[in-house]
Each structure stands twice: as C-alpha cells, then as structure tokens.
Amino acid sequence: MTLALYNSLTRRKERFEPLDPNRVRMYVCGPTVYDRAHIGNGRAFVVFDVLYRLLRDLYGKDHVCYVRNITDVEDKINAAARANNEPISALTARTIAAFRDDMAALGALPPDIEPRATEHIAQMIAMIERLIAAGHAYEAERHVLFAVASDPHYGQLSRRSRDEMIAGARVEVAPYKRDPADFVLWKPSAPEEPGWDSPWGRGRPGWHIECSAMSEAHLGESFDIHGGGLDLIFPHHENEIAQSTCAHDGRPFVRYWVHNVFLSVDSTKMSKSLGNFLTVRELLDEAPGEAIRLALLSAHYRDPLDWSEERLRQARRSLDRFYRALTLSRDPVFERFGEAEDALRPVKEALCDDLNTPLALSRLHELVGAINRTSSDAVRSALQRALEEGGRLMGLLQQDPLAWLQGSARDEARRIEAQIALRMAARRERRFAEADKIRAALAAEGVVLEDRPDGSTNWWRRE
Numbered sequence: 404m405t406l407a408l409y410n411s412l413t414r415r416k417e418r419f420e421p422l423d424p425n426r427v428r429m430y431v432c433g434p435t436v437y438d439r440a441h442i443g444n445g446r447a448f449v450v451f452d453v454l455y456r457l458l459r460d461l462y463g464k465d466h467v468c469y470v471r472n473i474t475d476v477e478d479k480i481n482a483a484a485r486a487n488n489e490p491i492s493a494l495t496a497r498t499i500a501a502f503r504d505d506m507a508a509l510g511a512l513p514p515d516i517e518p519r520a521t522e523h524i525a526q527m528i529a530m531i532e533r534l535i536a537a538g539h540a541y542e543a544e545r546h547v548l549f550a551v552a553s554d555p556h557y558g559q560l561s562r563r564s565r566d567e568m569i570a571g572a573r574v575e576v577a578p579y580k581r582d583p584a585d586f587v588l589w590k591p592s593a594p595e596e597p598g599w600d601s602p603w604g605r606g607r608p609g610w611h612i613e614c615s616a617m618s619e620a621h622l623g624e625s626f627d628i629h630g631g632g633l634d635l636i637f638p639h640h641e642n643e644i645a646q647s648t649c650a651h652d653g654r655p656f657v658r659y660w661v662h663n664v665f666l667s668v669d670s671t672k673m674s675k676s677l678g679n680f681l682t683v684r685e686l687l688d689e690a691p692g693e694a695i696r697l698a699l700l701s702a703h704y705r706d707p708l709d710w711s712e713e714r715l716r717q718a719r720r721s722l723d724r725f726y727r728a729l730t731l732s733r734d735p736v737f738e739r740f741g742e743a744e745d746a747l748r749p750v751k752e753a754l755c756d757d758l759n760t761p762l763a764l765s766r767l768h769e770l771v772g773a774i775n776r777t778s779s780d781a782v783r784s785a786l787q788r789a790l791e792e793g794g795r796l797m798g799l800l801q802q803d804p805l806a807w808l809q810g811s812a813r814d815e816a817r818r819i820e821a822q823i824a825l826r827m828a829a830r831r832e833r834r835f836a837e838a839d840k841i842r843a844a845l846a847a848e849g850v851v852l853e854d855r856p857d858g859s860t861n862w863w864r865r866e
C-alpha cells in the first residue's frame with residue numbers, strides 16, 4: 404500500500420517515497436516548555452503520532468526514526484520563570500514531565516529521540532559559524548543575524564511577498580540589522596538570563612537555529628518529513644529551510660513538509676484572554692484520554708477542528724460502540740484467516756490517503772455494523788481482529804473492552820447524577836424554568852427522572 408501526503412512545499416498531494424526505506428526519518432517541532440500543553444498542541448502531536456504509527460506499519464517499526472525536540476531555551480521560558488519566581492531548570496523539568504504525562508494519556512507514543520535544545524548548543528554554534536563563513540550570516544553588536552538577501556530561495560515554503568514576510572514576522576527593526584527581514588541566530592544574554600560562551604560573547608540561540616541544529620544532529624542534512632502546526636510555516640519553518648540549506652551548500656533539507664490546521668473552541672479562536680483556553684490536563688479531568696484522542700482525529704488534519712462538548716460526547720459514544728463490539732463472543736482460532744487483513748484494508752487505505760482519519764473512523768464503524776450483523780463466529784472473529792488492528796493504527800482500542808465499558812458507565816452515571824443535583828437545587832430555590840430545562844435536556848438523551856411527591860428525585864432510568 405502506498406502512502407500519499409499533502410506537501411506544503413509543493414502544495415500538492417504526493418506519493419511518499421523515503422530517501423531510505425530502511426530508515427524513514429521524521430522531525431516534528433516539539434513543545435516550548437513553559438506552560439501546560441493546550442488542546443491545539445494535543446491535536447498536532449496526535450496527528451503526527453498517527454503518521455508515526457502508519458510509517459512503522461508500512462516500513463517496519465525498527466525502520467522509522469521520529470525526532471521531536473524540546474525547546475528548553477526561549478524567551479517565553481525566561482519570562483514564565485520570572486513570573487513564577489522559580490529557577491528556569493525547575494520550570495522546564497516540571498513542564499517536560501507534565502507534557503510527557505499528557506502525551507501518554509492521549510496515547511501518543513514517545514518519539515525515538517527527544518533532543519533538548521540546551522544539550523545541542525555546541526551544534527548550534529558550529530552551524531552559525533558555518534553560515535558566517537559562507538556569507539549567509541553576520542555579527543553585529545554581539546548578535547548574529549541571518550542575511551535573508553543572501554538566500555535567493557528564501558520564501559519558497561510560505562510563498563509570501565517580502566512586505567508580507569516582514570509584517571508577518573513582526574520583526575524588530577533593530578539598528579544593527581542590515582535588512583529588516585534578517586532574523587536572529589544568536590543573541591547576547593544579560594547576566595541573569597541563561598547563556599553560553601560563544602565566539603560572539605555570552606549569549607543564547609534564537610529559536611529557529613535550534614531545530615536546524617537538532618534535526619541535523621539526529622537525522623542528517625536531508626531527511627523525509629518535517630511536521631508541525633500551520634502557524635509554524637512562517638517564520639519558523641521558512642527560517643529552518645534557509646539555515647539548513649545554506650549551512651549545507653544548498654543541498655536539499657526536507658522532502659515533505661506536513662502541517663496540521665488550527666483548532667477552535669466552540670467556533671472561536673482559542674485564547675487565554677477569551678477564557679476558552681483548554682489544556683490537555685483540564686480535559687483529562689473530564690474525559691478519558693482515548694476519547695479526547697478520538698475527538699481530535701474526528702476531523703481531517705488539514706481541516707479546522709472545532710472543539711466542543713458535543714464532539715467529545717460523540718467520541719465517547721463511538722468508543723462505547725467499538726468496545727462493545729469487541730466484547731461479543733470471539734474465537735481466536737478464526738482470527739488467523741486472511742479475512743481480518745481484507746477487512747482491515749479499507750481502514751488502512753483511508754489512513755494512507757493523506758491521513759484521512761474521519762474516513763478511517765467511519766470504516767471502523769462499518770466494521771462494527773458487520774460484526775453486529777453476522778451470525779458466523781468465524782466472520783465475527785476476523786472482523787473483531789480487523790477492528791482492533793485498525794484501532795491500533797490510530798492509537799485507539801488498546802484497552803480491555805470491559806474495563807472501558809465499566810469506566811464509561813460509571814462516568815455517565817456520575818454526569819447524570821450531577822445534572823440531577825443541579826436540577827434539585829434549582830427546584831429548591833424555585834428556579835423552575837432552569838429545573839425544567841435540565842429535565843428536558845436529560846429527557847432528550849433518553850434519561851427519565853422519577854420525582855417524588857416531596858419534591859425530591861427518587862431515581863433515574865434510561866428509556
């Protein structure tokens with residue numbers, strides 16, 4: 404089966420052909436560790452986790468190398484540490500641990516290599532020296548800047564005009580810059596800021612050079628896939644291309660650029676000031692990680708995804724249905740037959756078509772329909788195997804089905820009882836319209852309440 408990916412560089416869906424099928428190489432920009440991951444970060448890392456799983460399936464799990472860095476030196480980190488009044492190392496250690504917990508809860512496999520920027524300063528300095536020697540960078544007032552005018556291909560990924568590039572980068576117009584579009588490779592550090600000795604004095608790297616140096620260190624000059632959120636195309640990825648190709652005498656850098664689209668919450672852009680900023684941690688208090696993961700995969704990664712309670716509820720219902728189908732009687736003897744593989748093919752084809760996860764999910768639902776319909780033990784067992792394997796490709800359905808269903812029933816009962824408690828409080832306080840609204844909402848999902856003459860609610864049942 405061949406994989407097709409949409410390449411942001413050519414703006415076309417292309418057949419994926421790795422440079423070396425024995426070592427398929429992917430780099431994804433990792434977190435800047437100053438704050439908890441939000442659900443938009445969660446989307447990006449879950450999407451690339453599906454791609455990683457698919458590549459491992461297609462090329463063998465020992466033939467894929469996935470690098471996702473940790474940006475642990477960046478000005479936002481310094482600002483957050485100052486605001487919290489804690490040492491930078493304590494803030495980054497705590498945030499990295501939390502990030503790993505969040506990713507594990509979302510079912511994302513750890514990458515093969517997770518390089519930290521602070522452990523690659525020597526490689527960054529070496530790359531900057533090469534850029535200066537080749538005439539692509541210059542030192543000015545203890546800064547080192549990339550000379551954008553020295554790279555005739557600059558702008559190939561974002562295809563922006565020069566004015567748009569300058570406006571989009573919100574670049575500082577600094578007197579030491581030859582050109583306002585030039586960007587920082589190295590900058591001086593004040594005594595209280597983190598810094599390393601360099602030929603240009605004590606300082607620290609700019610963000611863009613971090614990824615160029617870390618990808619070179621672990622994947623070489625040229626590799627297959629570079630991923631990240633759409634907002635990274637400019638300036639971050641544009642600058643990575645400029646740095647890496649210019650440091651490598653113009654040799655190609657990345658073959659396939661893959662970008663996931665934004666996530667909104669209840670149809671509005673997520674932002675801290677709007678109060679709709681959702682962290683993965685907060686969502687994990689409300690719902691199992693697997694349901695969050697399925698909800699994130701329920702839209703295609705190149706389509707906007709609107710996060711809502713309803714989408715999450717829908718994801719839980721899908722998982723209930725999948726897991727229920729896996730509890731039906733099953734005979735492992737029949738699973739050896741090629742039928743399982745045949746039944747799995749449409750799911751895999753959907754994923755190989757530029758990671759069409761919504762289509763793959765609807766094909767899992769079709770498998771469940773067939774499992775529920777068949778009266779043959781042999782067919783059912785093969786289809787159950789296919790359902791499980793299709794789930795595995797997307798990082799789903801790897802729990803004990805009964806454990807999932809019991810947990811789900813418990814959560815559901817807790818949620819309904821919380822609504823009933825709200826309704827009773829409303830009734831006690833004679834806010835009858837509100838009480839009726841809660842009752843109607845529960846009735847709409849098939850939950851019937853039995854009120855007692857004294858005004859309390861006796862019990863509830865499903866219609």
Ligand SMILES: [Zn+2]
Binds near residue numbers: 432614
């Ligand atoms: Zn990066």
